[in-house]
Amino acid sequence: MLRQAKACPIIRSDFCAAVILKVPVFHSIEKQVADAFHAHIQVRYGVDLSVTIEQPRQSDFGEIAVPAAFQLAKRLRQAPKKIAAELAAEIGPIPGVAALEVAGNGYINLRLDRGAYAAALLRGEEEGMSAAGGKIIVEHTNINPNKAAHIGHLRNATLGDTFVRMLRASGAQVEVQNYIDNTGVQVADVVVGFHFLEHKTTADVEALLADPAVRFDYYCWDLYAHTSSYYKEQPESLAWRSETLHAIEAGEGELARMAHLVADAVVQAHLKTMLRLDVEYDVLPRESEILHLQFWAAAFEQLKQRKAIYLESEGKNAGCWVMPGLSEEGKVIVRSNGTVTYVGKDIAYQLWKFGLLGKDFHYRPLMTYADGRVLWVSTDTPTAGEHHFGNGSRVYNVIDARQSYLQDVVAAGLRGLGYAAQAEQSIHFSYEMVALSPRCCADLGIPLSEEDRQRPYVEVSGRKGLGVKADDLMDNLIAKALAEVDARHVEKPAAERQRVAEQIAIGALRYFLLKFTRTSVIAFDLQEALSFEGETGPYVQYAAVRARNILRKLEERGETLPDFAAELSAEALGRQLQSEDFWQVLLAASKVDSALDGALSAGEPAHVARYAFQLAQAFNNFYHQYPILQEESREKKVFLLWMTDFFRRQLERTAGILGIQIPEYM
């Protein structure tokens, strides 16, 4: 098989080659330790060992563990413990390291010089260089514009958007694409519903759109389900679908006009829905332009010329253009009637993303986001001041795991064309689906068949109209958050409370969707999603709000934030950090970049989420145990304030990577 889902072909060492990461304090000490051991082992034993660094199991073992003795034991035919003792005795001083000891069967545990470490953080040495490699394209969301978005789409968008934020935080140049299939069967089915089932004209649909009482994407949600079930009952009605598809493809007539009207309106609804989650895009490449600008024709030529596909003369695929290699009979790319399959178009689109097609879209601005970012959409006619998109050096397609076979075909297409390097950089950022537990369906009043009731979970299905709409879920979350805010802050202006409730609700939702690893099927549970306690977004937000409260209260009492650098010497920091509690909070808070780095190489936004939670947990503990504003000792108070401020900045940065805002109050 081409794809290795478990192995996550995301990024390892090659990623670091493309993007030079920040060099935070902890990282640089780790590197110095590894280098020191590597050099010493080379001289002492004549072994070129790749020294790995670990985190000790327990925090009281120190901050860095080196298991090199285990790796050497076999080659030297000596006991790990003996080698560890030799290494520990002979390695000599390492900058930033205060002590080192042998533990267990041969671990070498290192303790950092706490005062020096904190002083480096205080001086802001964690700010390092960052430089970009080539452009990275991330494609996500990709919802068929024929109905309202549901929770499955939210998982896609949240994963994609967070991964984009992770890449950008590490210094990468990223372009976000959201592909719009505005000419496909799903749009056609809704048009069939309007035209043939409801006998509506384009003007009727326009009236529907103008009616403020109608949520158009919701209307289409029901209509799509209706049309789908009608096909089942009256299979001959499928002829309506073909007729509509042909009209759309030809781009002429009432049905085509209606299709554009519907698709454009639903795209607007999706953009609005996603904006509630703080998800933004750079460009919307549309299927209609892929069609009109003949992207497929260009790709077809390349595929034929380079013999990536062949015209089958016999067997069940006779008369089709087939791509060999993926299965015994190959994958049909062009049907015997001459029309191209979905994957064929996808290969053309993927070629464009890498700048390999020899064609480009034209673009026009669609809207401007609040932060000034302009969203562009593809068009088939040239415009003034033309922008350019695509031409990436690496492409992540955020698409659920059910489509992994098709993603394999796309990569195989690139490989067949001789673009092995680009095939390697075509990454299917896959994730498992969001399903509904039977209990959840019962809670939501979704009727289930007897068969479905026996299952562990039920797939969301747009066709069946089965699912939780994204906007409904958000409305639900906001209402619940608002009730909590109202209970605590009646004195605040209503509009402000609403804003805070929205931030909390979105924080809860994004965190909920991110805390699962990508390979885990989310069996959606409404109660769990609506929770604001425990491992949730609001928990993380609350910790940051508490930190801010301390600093605000300080000023309310007429004090000002001390000049930390002037008041806290390395000695003072070292003195205060003799407290294990303080040291652990500071250490945890200093590892944002380590956590980000690990999450990027694993391709797991969930790792960032988990780090944020652990950080919040450490702070909540700290907060509870040590009153800061009442502290008598000046040195300790200044130190605690610095810790609070440092924590606040680090947690806000982490939350920002997750797309979670910190409210003014909670």
Add this chain to the structure above:
RNA sequence: GCGCCCGUAGCUCAGUUGGAUAGAGCGGCUGGCUUCGAACCAGUAGGCCGGGGGUUCGAGUCCCUCCGGGCGCACCA
């Protein structure tokens, strides 16, 4: 039939790419609001990591096999 994913505490999930005594949240039980607001904190119970083989100094993690569940494998998109 073939391919991929999952199986870890009552429930939902982590497990740093093979390391030290397997963790968190929820739920259960016990305790803590006159403090920088408890959307919080502390304590406690709860485990044959689906079963069986193997590789290794060392396995929840890698290999084989079996069991159970899910998802793919169209001239649909």
